[in-house]
Amino acid sequence: MKFADPLGITCPHCATLTDQRVAKLLSLEAVCPQCKCSLIETGLKMRQTLDEGHSFALRVQMVLDLEEHLSSKVEDAELDRVKTLRDLAVVVERRLAPGGAATSQAISVVRSVAERYRREASTPNSAYCDGVLNFDIPLLEAIAPRRWNKVNI
Numbered sequence: 043m044k045f046a047d048p049l050g051i052t053c054p055h056c057a058t059l060t061d062q063r064v065a066k067l068l069s070l071e072a073v074c075p076q077c078k079c080s081l082i083e084t085g086l087k088m089r090q091t092l093d094e095g096h097s098f099a100l101r102v103q104m105v106l107d108l109e110e111h112l113s114s115k116v117e118d119a120e121l122d123r124v125k126t127l128r129d130l131a132v133v134v135e136r137r138l139a140p141g142g143a144a145t146s147q148a149i150s151v152v153r154s155v156a157e158r159y160r161r162e163a164s165t166p167n168s169a170y171c172d173g174v175l176n177f178d179i180p181l182l183e184a185i186a187p188r189r190w191n192k193v194n195i
């Protein structure tokens with residue numbers, strides 16, 4: 043989703059309605075011109091809204107890619123349980139021949155997909171994030187940890 047820019051914001055402190063730039067709000071720098079209070083809560087709520095949409099889209103897209111790779115369909119109920127890269131690896135592992143190597147094979151399939159997404163999530167201004175992928179944090183945090191850096195807003 044996209045916010046109208048500028049966006050009409052009612053100050054939570056003094057109730058003054060003002061137009062604010064979306065970039066200022068998202069970078070948490072917006073200030074109420076009337077009472078000079080920070081509009082940080084509004085910016086954080088907007089980030090959360092954008093993150094929710096982004097997380098949902100990311101999960102669906104990654105599962106579609108894995109379905110193609112595995113030639114196997116993932117049911118919605120299974121998709122809904124995916125919160126982390128580890129959950130994705132479980133989805134993949136269920137579709138591999140059982141055996142000692144299935145777990146590590148599933149991890150490596152998910153890692154290669156995730157690394158591609160992480161490269162795509164990095165903008166020209168933010169250096170490609172090439173640290174170790176964390177399999178146990180929310181998908182969006184693992185793929186786009188720097189999405190709210192100032193240069194990306």
Ligand SMILES: [Zn+2]
Nearest residue numbers: 053056074077
């Ligand atoms: Zn105010």
